[in-house]
Amino acid sequence: xxxxxxxxxxxxxxxxxxxxxxxxxxxxxxxxxxxxxxxxxxxxxxxxxxxxxxxxxxxxxxxxxxxxxxxxxxxxxxxxxxxxxxxxxxxxxxxxxxxxxxxxxxxxxxxxxxxxxxxxxxxxxxxxxxxxxxxxxxxxxxxxxxxxxxxxxxxxxxxxxxxxxxxxxxxxxxxxxxxxxxxxxxxxxxxxxxxxxxxxxxxxxxxxxxxxxxxxxxxxxxxxxxxxxxxxxxxxxxxxxxxxxxxxxxxxxxxxxxxxxxxxxxxxxxxxxxxxxxxxxxxxxxxxxxxxxxxxxxxxxxxxxxxxxxxxxxxxxxxxxxxxxxxxxxxxxxxxxxxx
Amino acid sequence: xxxxxxxxxxxxxxxxxxxxxxxxxxxxxxxxxxxxxxxxxxxxxxxxxxxxxxxxxxxxxxxxxxxxxxxxxxxxxxxxxxxxxxxxxxxxxxxxxxxxxxxxxxxxxxxxxxxxxxxxxxxxxxxxxxxxxxxxxxxxxxxxxxxxxxxxxxxxxxxxxxxxxxxxxxxxxxxxxxxxxxxxxxxxxxxxxxxxxxxxxxxxxxxxxxxxxxxxxxxxxxxxxxxxxxxxxxxxxxxxxxxxxxxxxxxxxxxxxxxxxxxxxxxxxxxxxxxxxxxxxxxxxxxxxxxxxxxxxxxxxxxxxxxxxxxxxxxxxxxxxxxxxxxxxxxxxxxxxxxxxxxxxxxxxxxxxxxxxx
Numbered sequence: 022x023x024x025x026x027x028x029x030x031x032x033x034x035x036x037x038x039x040x041x042x043x044x045x046x047x048x049x050x051x052x053x054x055x056x057x058x059x060x061x062x063x064x065x066x067x068x069x070x071x072x073x074x075x076x077x078x079x080x081x082x083x084x085x086x087x088x089x090x091x092x093x094x095x096x097x098x099x100x101x102x103x104x105x106x107x108x109x110x111x112x113x114x115x116x117x118x119x120x121x122x123x124x125x126x127x128x129x130x131x132x133x134x135x136x137x138x139x140x141x142x143x144x145x146x147x148x149x150x151x152x153x154x155x156x157x158x159x160x161x162x163x164x165x166x167x168x169x170x171x172x173x174x175x176x177x178x179x180x181x182x183x184x185x186x187x188x189x190x191x192x193x194x195x196x197x198x199x200x201x202x203x204x205x206x207x208x209x210x211x212x213x214x215x216x217x218x219x220x221x222x223x224x225x226x227x228x229x230x231x232x233x234x235x236x237x238x239x240x241x242x243x244x245x246x247x248x249x250x251x252x253x254x255x256x257x258x259x260x261x262x263x264x265x266x267x268x269x270x271x272x273x274x275x276x277x278x279x280x281x282x283x284x285x286x287x288x289x290x291x292x293x294x295x296x297x298x299x300x301x302x303x304x305x306x307x308x309x310x311x312x313x314x315x316x317x318x319x320x321x322x323x324x325x326x327x328x329x330x331x332x333x334x335x336x337x338x339x340x341x342x343x344x345x346x347x348x349x350x351x352x353x354x355x356x357x358x359x360x361x
Numbered sequence: 362x363x364x365x366x367x368x369x370x371x372x373x374x375x376x377x378x379x380x381x382x383x384x385x386x387x388x389x390x391x392x393x394x395x396x397x398x399x400x401x402x403x404x405x406x407x408x409x410x411x412x413x414x415x416x417x418x419x420x421x422x423x424x425x426x427x428x429x430x431x432x433x434x435x436x437x438x439x440x441x442x443x444x445x446x447x448x449x450x451x452x453x454x455x456x457x458x459x460x461x462x463x464x465x466x467x468x469x470x471x472x473x474x475x476x477x478x479x480x481x482x483x484x485x486x487x488x489x490x491x492x493x494x495x496x497x498x499x500x501x502x503x504x505x506x507x508x509x510x511x512x513x514x515x516x517x518x519x520x521x522x523x524x525x526x527x528x529x530x531x532x533x534x535x536x537x538x539x540x541x542x543x544x545x546x547x548x549x550x551x552x553x554x555x556x557x558x559x560x561x562x563x564x565x566x567x568x569x570x571x572x573x574x575x576x577x578x579x580x581x582x583x584x585x586x587x588x589x590x591x592x593x594x595x596x597x598x599x600x601x602x603x604x605x606x607x608x609x610x611x612x613x614x615x616x617x618x619x620x621x622x623x624x625x626x627x628x629x630x631x632x633x634x635x636x637x638x639x640x641x642x643x644x645x646x647x648x649x650x651x652x653x654x655x656x657x658x659x660x661x662x663x664x665x666x667x668x669x670x671x672x673x674x675x676x677x678x679x680x681x682x683x684x685x686x687x688x689x690x691x692x693x694x695x696x697x698x699x700x701x702x703x704x705x706x707x708x709x710x711x712x713x714x715x716x717x718x719x
Contacts (some may be wrong), residue, residue, distance in 0.1 A: 065576035210428035215647035240649030244656040258418035281581035283610035285717045
C-alpha cells in the first residue's frame with residue numbers, strides 16, 4: 022500500500038470467559054484504515070463489530086474479557102503494548118468514540134459544558150476559561166443553536182438527536198485522527214438520522230478525520246463509507262470498496278444479507294431471500310467456514326477448512342470463501358437461488 | 362375530521378361497505394398531565410392522537426408509519442381498546458357473525474366488557490419486544506394456550522395439539538412446548554408471539570413494530586412468515602413500523618402519521634413513487650438505500666429541528682414549523698383537512714405536490 026495506514030490490526034482475538042465457556046467474540050480479525058478513510062463495519066448482533074471497537078480503545082476489562090493475541094498499530098505504535106496512562110493520552114485525543122445510546126452515554130448530573138470541557142482540559146492543557154470557548158465552538162460546529170447558553174444545560178433537557186450532536190461535538194473536540202462511531206444513529210428516527218449522518222459526513226470530510234462506522238444498516242453505509250467490511254461470527258467475511266461490495270458481493274453471506282433487505286425504492290411482492298437459520302454460538306462455532314450451516318452453496322471443504330480472506334481480483338475486494346471467485350453471485354438472482 | 366361524532370353512534374348492516382373490516386372515525390386520545398402531590402390538578406394533556414380516521418379492508422395490510430411520538434402505537438392500542446379512546450368510534454365488521462353472538466358491526470369504542478371479550482377472539486396483537494412480551498416463567502405451551510383457556514376452547518389435550526400445530530405453522534419444532542422463552546433467540550420468540558396471536562383464529566392482527574428488534578436476516582424470515590400466514594388464513598394486518606422499506610414490502614396501503622394526525626394515506630406504490638405531502642417527502646428522502654451509487658445521486662430533504670412536543674402541538678397544520686414549503690398566513694392559521702386528491706390518495710396539505718424521490 023502506498024499510504025501508511027493510520028490503523029493496522031493484525032490477527033486480533035478478543036475472548037470473554039463465561040460460565041458456559043469461552044466466547045470468541047473477535048476471532049482473527051485483520052484490517053487497515055488509511056488516514057481520512059471512512060470505513061463501514063457491518064454485521065448482525067454478536068458478529069464482533071463492537072468488541073473490535075472496544076479492543077481498539079482498550080476498553081475490554083479483564084477478567085471478563087481479554088485480548089488474547091494480535092496487534093493494533095495506530096500511527097505505527099502498538100496500542101496493546103502501551104501503559105494505561107499512555108493509552109489515556111490517545112483515548113479522546115487521537116482516537117475518539119461515539120456510542121449508540123445518546124440517552125445513557127451522557128452523565129445526567131453533569132452539564133453539557135462539564136462533559137465537553139473535561140476532555141478539552143485533559144488533552145489540550147488549557148484553563149477553564151479557554152476550554153469553555155473551545156467547547157462552545159465545538160457545539161457550534163455540530164449546529165447547536167446558542168452554544169454559550171447550552172453549555173450550562175443538562176442532558177435531560179435535550180432530545181435524542183441533540184444529545185447525539187453533543188456526543189459528536191465531544192468526539193471531535195480534540196480533532197482526533199480516528200473517530201469510531203458505534204451505531205450512532207440506531208436509536209434515532211430516520212429524519213434525525215439523516216441530519217446526523219449529513220453532519221458527520223461534512224465534519225469528517227472537512228477535517229480529514231478517518232471514521233470507523235459500526236452499523237447493522239447497510240443503507241447508512243452506502244451513503245457514508247468509502248470502504249466496508251462485513252463481519253460474521255467474530256471474523257471478517259468480506260471487505261472492499263463500498264461501491265463494489267454492494268453491486269458485486271463475493272461472499273454468500275453478504276449476498277444473502279443484501280437479499281434479506283427490504284428496499285425503499287423497490288416494490289416486490291415476492292418473498293424475501295432470507296438467510297436461513299440463525300448465527301452460530303461463539304462458544305462452539307461450526308467447524309470450517311462459520312457460515313457453512315446457513316450457506317446455500319456449502320460443500321465438503323467448507324465444513325472442514327476455515328477459509329482465509331483472499332483477494333478476489335476485484336479492485337482489492339477480499340472474501341473469506343472457498344468459492345468466492347467461482348460463484349457468480351451477481352448474476353444469480355436471489356429468487357433463483359432460493360428456489361433451487 | 363375535527364368534528365368528532367357522537368361516541369354512542371352505532372352503525373348497522375349496510376352502513377359499511379362489505380369489504381371493510383375496521384373503520385376508525387375521528388379517533389382522539391389524550392393523556393392528562395397532572396401536577397401536585399395531593400390534589401392532582403390536570404395542567405394539560407398530551408394529545409397523542411387527534412382525530413384520526415381510516416379504514417382497513419378485510420385481507421389487506423395497512424402500514425401505519427411515523428416517527429417516535431407520532432401516535433401510531435397509541436392509535437393501534439385504541440383500535441384494540443387496550444387504551445380507552447378519549448373520543449371517536451372504531452367500527453369492527455366481523456365476518457363470522459354466525460359463529461359469535463355479536464351484532465355484525467360492533468363499535469369497539471363503546472362496547473361493553475362481555476362484547477369486548479368476545480371480540481378479542483377476532484383481534485390480536487404482536488408486540489415489538491420479543492424479550493418483554495413473553496412471560497419468562499411460563500413455558501411455550503402455556504404461553505400459546507393461554508388465549509385458548511381464556512376463551513374456553515377444547516380439552517387440555519386438544520389445546521396441546523393446537524399448540525403443536527401452531528408451533529409448526531410458525532416454523533418452530535413441536536417438541537419445544539416445554540421450553541421457556543429464554544431458551545429462544547429473538548426471532549424465535551417473535552414466532553412464539555405470532556403463534557399466540559394466531560391461537561384464536563383472529564381476523565385482524567395488529568403488528569406493532571414486529572421486526573424492529575430483529576437482525577436483518579431474521580427480519581426477512583419473520584416478514585416471509587407473516588406474508589405466508591396472511592395468504593393462508595386471509596388475515597388482515599395493521600402493521601405499525603418506523604422502517605419505511607419494511608412497510609413498502611409488506612403493505613397494500615400506507616398511512617403516514619405526524620404528531621397525532623394522518624398527513625397522507627395512499628396505495629403502496631403511490632405513496633412511494635408519487636408522495637404528495639412535504640412530510641412524506643422528507644421522511645422518504647431520509648431513508649438510506651443500500652446502493653452507494655444511488656445514495657450519491659439522491660437528494661435529501663433535511664428537516665430543521667426535532668418533532669415538537671405533543672403536549673403543546675403547533676396550531677393549524679402541525680407540520681408547519683418544520684415544513685420547507687410552509688406559507689405564512691395559511692399553514693399556521695388554517696388546518697388542512699385530509700382530502701382525496703386522486704382515487705385512494707388522501708393528503709392533508711394546503712400545497713400538495715407530487716415529488717419523485719428516486
